[in-house]
Amino acid sequence: MGARIGVIGCGNWGRNHIRTLKEIGALCAIADRDAERAAAFGQQYGVPAMTPEEAIASDGLDALVLALPVQAHAPTARAAFEAGKDVLIEKPVALDPAEAEKTALTAAKFERIMMVGHVLRYHPIYQQVLDLVRSGRIGEPRHVISNRLALGRFFTMDAVWDLAPHDLSQVLPIAGEIPVKVETIRRKVLGDDTDSADITLSFASGMTAEIHISRISPYRDRRFSVIGSEGMLVFDDLAPEGQKLAIYAHRVWREGSGFACASAEPEFMATQTGMPLERELRHFIECVETRRAPLTGPEEAIETVRILSQASPVGA
Incomplete structure (x- = not known):
């Protein structure tokens, strides 16, 4: 059996991940803070609906795709790394370079795949x-x-x-x-x-x-x-x-x-x-299965956040 992927976040872009992973045959769970929304998508796509915490702890998932509000990306990814999950994080991975670096260090500590969703x-x-x-x-x-x-x-x-x-x-x-x-x-x-x-x-x-x-x-x-x-x-x-x-x-x-x-x-x-998006997700699955470094990995994720923080400081 190939990599078992769950999606946390059923918003506009999360829905695209859900649909594409289902078409690929890798979608195994859907999670969202809104239990009713998660249940509706789970029923539509024929997979279990979970809370984000349940998806992170699930033994039935190898990896997660995070499509959340940006503020939630880094802490959710770190929890997933600590739980033994590989993670594709939608862009940007954080609003602060230090948060992006901390997340990358956590991925390295637990020997997990960290990939950023730079789809283009x-x-x-x-x-x-x-x-x-x-x-x-x-x-x-x-x-x-x-x-x-x-x-x-x-x-x-x-x-x-x-x-x-x-x-x-x-x-x-x-x-x-x-x-x-x-x-x-x-x-x-x-x-x-x-x-x-x-x-x-x-x-x-x-x-x-x-x-x-x-x-x-x-x-x-x-x-x-x-x-x-x-x-x-x-x-x-x-x-x-x-x-x-x-x-x-x-x-x-x-x-x-x-x-x-x-x-x-x-x-x-x-x-x-x-x-x-299909090419990106297939690449992520390949990285999960082969343990190869992703094309859009932690270094690119950190550098992008660093440039963004200079180009438009948060709160400025």
Whole structure:
């Protein structure tokens, strides 16, 4: 029998985990603070409904997926590690870097798998972008532009903490290093929380990145671009099939006291298909069964929280 997984948290994203794990054949329990909600989902998916404490203590579960309010992620994960469970924690894993580090140390102490749910790392087209960059297809990466704009998602958490983890999880592997400088312009438009922000990252190698996030944009934009010394890659998640990944052979060179450039038409590349969440959960199951380190493990979880805390300090 394969890994037996339980989900704690039946909110919007937890429901996606529940449905996908059921389709994979790994869902064995559902837990929530709301007993009626847990019971309803348990009946719908044909698995036991539990309290979070019961799921953590259950001998019938090997691992847990946590999709909870962020404040509950770290303490719940630590309790699960101490009980011998491996854990996939939805992003972000904490609101404070020290809490994230404490959680990672607990996982290491009890020799448990700790994985963070940076689902876009498992998008097949993003993985293709990363492979192309690492293979030198566009030369040396110099700059990244990540846009995540839309209307909605008005949760209690500010937009930086809600949206930017996705972008950071994509930028950091391209850079291959942690930023030495984080600068942010935040805008509170509708209330006391950030609704839009521009985040810039600078790296010791000289590479830079700019992240634009908004939940008050009149249009949607999901583009991730990597500018290299020999070309540019653009992953547009909202583009039609066949046009989601393009390479531009643009060139810029020094000419006299200034610069000149030559633009090129996009070359659209064949791409793979697959649902990022299913790929993420299958990877987690593989890690549980083989004890291999996850692609999105504790170090990435901690670094993401560290950058977020600089970009938008909690309570500021």
